[in-house]
Amino acid sequence: MAAKSALPFSVGDELTVRFETMAASGAGKGTPEGMAVGECSVFTDRAAPGDVARVRVTGIKKRFVNADLVEVIEPGPDRVAAPCPVFETCGSCHWQHLTYDAQLAQKHEVASYQLKRLIDDPSILTPVAPSPSPLGYRVRGELTAVRTGATIRLGFRRHRSHDLIQVERCPLFLPGLADRFDAIARALVDRGLAEDQPYRVRIFLDEATGRIALAAESHERASYPDVAMVVIDGDGRLVENPELDERPFSMAVDGRTIRFHPHCFTQINPAVNERLVADAVETVAPEKGLRVLELYSGIGNFSIPLAARGAKVLAVESSPVSHPWAEKNAAEHGPLPITHDGRDAFQACRGLLENDATYDVVFTDPPRVGMGPMVSEIVSLFEARRIVYVSCHPQNLVRDGLILRAHGYHPTQIRLYDMFPQTFHMESLAVFEKF
Numbered sequence: 001m002a003a004k005s006a007l008p009f010s011v012g013d014e015l016t017v018r019f020e021t022m023a024a025s026g027a028g029k030g031t032p033e034g035m036a037v038g039e040c041s042v043f044t045d046r047a048a049p050g051d052v053a054r055v056r057v058t059g060i061k062k063r064f065v066n067a068d069l070v071e072v073i074e075p076g077p078d079r080v081a082a083p084c085p086v087f088e089t090c091g092s093c094h095w096q097h098l099t100y101d102a103q104l105a106q107k108h109e110v111a112s113y114q115l116k117r118l119i120d121d122p123s124i125l126t127p128v129a130p131s132p133s134p135l136g137y138r139v140r141g142e143l144t145a146v147r148t149g150a151t152i153r154l155g156f157r158r159h160r161s162h163d164l165i166q167v168e169r170c171p172l173f174l175p176g177l178a179d180r181f182d183a184i185a186r187a188l189v190d191r192g193l194a195e196d197q198p199y200r201v202r203i204f205l206d207e208a209t210g211r212i213a214l215a216a217e218s219h220e221r222a223s224y225p226d227v228a229m230v231v232i233d234g235d236g237r238l239v240e241n242p243e244l245d246e247r248p249f250s251m252a253v254d255g256r257t258i259r260f261h262p263h264c265f266t267q268i269n270p271a272v273n274e275r276l277v278a279d280a281v282e283t284v285a286p287e288k289g290l291r292v293l294e295l296y297s298g299i300g301n302f303s304i305p306l307a308a309r310g311a312k313v314l315a316v317e318s319s320p321v322s323h324p325w326a327e328k329n330a331a332e333h334g335p336l337p338i339t340h341d342g343r344d345a346f347q348a349c350r351g352l353l354e355n356d357a358t359y360d361v362v363f364t365d366p367p368r369v370g371m372g373p374m375v376s377e378i379v380s381l382f383e384a385r386r387i388v389y390v391s392c393h394p395q396n397l398v399r400d401g402l403i404l405r406a407h408g409y410h411p412t413q414i415r416l417y418d419m420f421p422q423t424f425h426m427e428s429l430a431v432f433e434k435f
């Protein structure tokens with residue numbers, strides 16, 4: 001049974017709150033007027049540090065309260081007018097009301113707090129490397145589409161709701177996508193979308209040619225058929241059944257072009273990815289013959305730069321879509337000393353361990369859920385002198401990092417990157433060394 005709250009509030013009460021900081025959830029965190037900091041925390045989306053604001057209580061826990069913003073009475077020094085007209089209601093981004101410098105500072109503060117359990121020395125955490133473009137950086141993303149008659153409405157889910165917020169553009173995307181929502185909506189006409197049902201539309205930009213790939217699936221997947229991928233060509237022509245094996249999408253990484261099917265995972269922010277790859281190379285310190293086990297290797301974003309500098313890479317990637325592209329990319333830029341393994345990371349690690357394999361470095365870049373306890377346990381057993389862990393989820397990095405630490409791998413640097421400006425999400429690269 002939930003503990004009864006001793007806080008003197010009820011749902012629906014209006015409070016005046018002074019906000020101090022941003023929380024890991026993306027909400028502003030503050031204290032009600034008349035209470036001491038720490039006595040009761042109030043969490044409110046779209047509040048900013050330094051704001052004094054009126055809020056309405058929506059939920060009460062033992063020591064904190066969730067509340068909606070009613071009115072900003074005194075804006076804090078970091079508050080700015082959001083560049084997007086639908087920011088207040090759209091559920092897609094969270095921090096457009098903060099200056100970019102404040103976003104970076106708050107991400108650092110949130111990461112310091114979240115990583116406390118893993119690191120003893122806070123100075124190993126770098127400042128957050130900014131995105132060269134705080135807007136107009138996304139090369140792919142997800143929209144919501146609803147068909148009514150012959151009209152397709154395109155946009156995002158409303159903040160904390162399933163309703164659609166219709167938009168004409170989104171400033172987070174690169175211009176080649178941001179300014180093409182009209183064309184994307186037109187491409188979805190007559191494609192069999194069920195009436196008045198929300199569809200998840202995945203969009204991808206090929207920066208080199210201006211082509212856009214899109215595919216859609218019903219939010220209730222079982223009920224309605226998916227919409228197969230189509231491509232809007234650079235000149236606006238719609239290409240049905242696009243031959244993506246012959247004309248794949250591409251991105252520039254480390255001075256090379258790597259190719260892929262739009263269903264493959266690629267990093268969302270190409271400019272920050274360049275920095276991440278350069279730092280991966282620096283921290284792995286590849287040299288001829290260095291034995292690297294790379295887990296969750298995708299289409300070769302890190303494998304190719306590492307192998308091109310002499311490292312002998314075993315690249316493990318289980319996606320049947322990405323794995324062949326990793327092989328093609330390595331061949332195109334090769335010969336490179338990369339061996340590809342299409343097994344699941346755990347199965348691959350277990351098999352390698354059974355054969356007494358050892359590595360100099362383990363490099364890992366798992367999905368948001370992290371490696372998980374089983375893979376974290378097993379990667380500690382390859383006698384590597386260093387484990388480099390790329391993560392977009394600090395809590396899962398802490399969970400896995402504590403397992404590595406229990407096996408003698410201590411975090412020696414954690415580099416932070418603003419891969420996702422205007423949102424509370426962040427990317428990190430952690431180096432664990434055995435001593």
Ligand SMILES: C[S@@+](CC[C@H](N)C(=O)[O-])C[C@H]1O[C@@H](n2cnc3c(N)ncnc32)[C@H](O)[C@@H]1O
Pocket residue numbers: 265266267295296297298299300301302316317318319322343344345346365366367368
């Ligand atoms: C965050 S992405 C990183 C990809 C690549 N390192 C990059 O930078 O583009 C995670 C990758 O792990 C793959 N993946 C997910 N679960 C996996 C598993 N259990 N075993 C192996 N690969 C997996 C996904 O297909 C995806 O390509």
